[in-house]
Amino acid sequence: MIYRKKVAIIGGGASGLVAAICAARQGISVELFEKSAKVGRKILATGNGRCNISNEHILVENYHGKNLFFIKEILKRFSTQDAKKFFSGIGLEIVEGTNGRLYPMSLQSSSVVELLLYECKRLGVSINLSCEVIKIIKENSLFRVFTESLSKTYDNVIIATGSLAMPSLGSSESGYKFARAFGLEIEKPFASLVQLVCSDKFVLDASGVKIDAYIEVFVDREVKNSARGDLLFTNYGLSGSAILDISRSVSEAIVKKCEVLLKIDLMPNLSLNELKSLLQKRAKNLPLELWLSGIINKKLIKLIANVSKVSLKNQIDTKVIHKLSFAIKNLTVKVENTKGTKSCEVMAGGVSTKDINSKTMQSKQVEGLFFCGEVLDVDGDCGGYNLHFAWASGYLAGKSL
Ligand SMILES: Cc1cc2nc3c(=O)[nH]c(=O)nc-3n(C[C@H](O)[C@H](O)[C@H](O)COP(=O)(O)OP(=O)(O)OC[C@H]3O[C@@H](n4cnc5c(N)ncnc54)[C@H](O)[C@@H]3O)c2cc1C
Structure with missing residues (x-):
């Protein structure tokens, strides 16, 4: 045999x-x-x-x-x-x-x-x-x-x-x-392709909003990675394809106990100057309460006003437009952790x-x-x-x- x-x-x-x-x-x-x-x-x-x-x-x-x-x-x-x-x-x-x-x-x-x-x-x-x-x-x-x-x-x-x-x-x-x-x-x-946990109240308050964004990862103040794609605000932090794409470098940095900040461009299709001109133009044509709606999600209007410390009830001037545009293009979020092995798609x-x-x-x-x-x-x-x-x-x- x-x-x-x-x-x-x-x-x-x-x-x-x-x-x-x-x-x-x-x-x-x-x-x-x-x-x-x-x-x-x-x-x-x-x-x-x-x-x-x-x-x-x-x-x-x-x-x-x-x-x-x-x-x-x-x-x-x-x-x-x-x-x-x-x-x-x-x-x-x-x-x-x-x-x-x-x-x-x-x-x-x-x-x-x-x-x-x-x-x-x-x-x-x-x-x-x-x-x-x-x-x-x-x-x-x-x-x-x-x-x-x-x-x-x-x-x-x-x-x-x-x-x-x-x-x-x-x-x-x-x-x-x-x-x-x-x-x-x-x-x-360590976890990769994983959602990120953030405790900033302004992130959690925007839960449910999904947009196209460009995200840069700063590890101990140095740019490590970037991605463009879907960004989803959730009740624990951030998810979406762009987050999964950057999650490996974030996860690696968190394991090493480094500080991780995300710089998020909420309107990647417009340059800072283009955005300022658009806001300027709209300020002339629309009442204050409708000035930003129509171009950005209502929950994000609150978030942007909050982080840029601008009151949307007052008169809009060049300074306000600059502050808001800058915040829209440079939203900074601290990452506390990843959702870990329980939720990740793969392990590095x-x-x-x-x-x-x-x-x-x-x-x-x-x-x-x-x-x-x-x-x-x-x-x-x-x-x-x-x-x-x-x-x-x-x-x-x-x-x-
Ligand atoms: C939600 C989710 C979505 C994903 N989507 C994609 C995608 O669309 N495209 C993509 O490329 N990748 C995707 N991935 C990743 C992909 O699924 C994995 O990389 C791939 O399945 C790994 O294959 P594997 O054979 O190594 O492990 P697995 O497919 O995990 O198989 C390992 C098997 O071993 C068994 N096992 C473990 N220990 C023992 C033991 N001691 N005795 C007997 N059996 C044991 C387990 O029960 C399991 O069935 C996704 C992962 C997840 C979690």
Whole structure:
């Protein structure tokens, strides 16, 4: 009888499911362990239920982590075209949205999970649901995998347990714990793509307002990052796509206990002078109470008057126009914190990639032990980059066994 190599895959999320398919396609006997009652729970939540599966423009510049060379090597081996080919091979058609974002044609993340699961089953992958792996040890050349009720041996193990982001969707620390037990290093994890907590009353009072804004991040008074896009005022602070885009640098600074200030331009389409002229013109033509309404949200009028210490009941003169225009273009907000792991979409940090072979995803110290997905010290921007990395690293791990 021919001996079939056996692999245990820990985690039935994006990277684990792709790794399972690629390993099973080579005739390897694959057993997948998933602690939740269903696979792919996080995939279901992606892209607001539409699953922003990848991006037409996958560049290393959209990724972060200590070792960008490692990330570049992986992206070289699994491009957008490779992602499209892989998904079309399991029956999923892909369409392009704005900014190169790719989605399943159904615009339903459930179809992605269903097709990945169907392919796993078709290839004979054995899937253990509600089955949390609690320990992995190496005995001679084999790995012993422990759950609460069993322990079994395998030739290889792929750790695809994801990060701590949004534990309500199954995330856990176990991948870091397994890696540490094998002597691998962990880069300190911190929340990314996350909402920001601010306690300034004027921010909280504007809760519910959503505008297009340009935001600059000042860490200890130095500009670190900027973004343009949706800004949403909430009852805890700030959210929206522009906030998610800058959140990594804010989160990193907060972990280091630095002061973080945001300078927000509430009217990025107008220069300061253009705004002043507009206000001047309107002051001549409109009564005082209607002077600003029609160009800015009513809640923001209050906010701007408040921070610029201007009374809108008095006569409007050049000084008032200057103060208000300046406040609209330079609203300064102090960030107290991020909403943390409970609310973030991804975690930065994770298993150090200096210990992982970028061609195979195998540990350089522990032969036969592989890692893929967000458990690694790799995180991407918003726009399909994180799922792309999960598919890419899962694909390489599964193929390299
Ligand atoms: C709300 C939300 C929206 C997002 N939207 C997008 C998007 O549109 N586009 C994008 O690119 N990225 C998005 N992301 C990020 C993306 O979902 C993740 O980067 C990706 O799912 C990571 O894949 P993974 O396989 O590493 O981890 P996961 O998909 O999290 O899978 C890990 C699996 O391992 C299981 N597990 C953990 N520990 C154990 C254990 N000890 N034993 C057994 N099983 C275990 C978990 O239950 C989980 O199912 C989003 C994330 C969130 C939270």
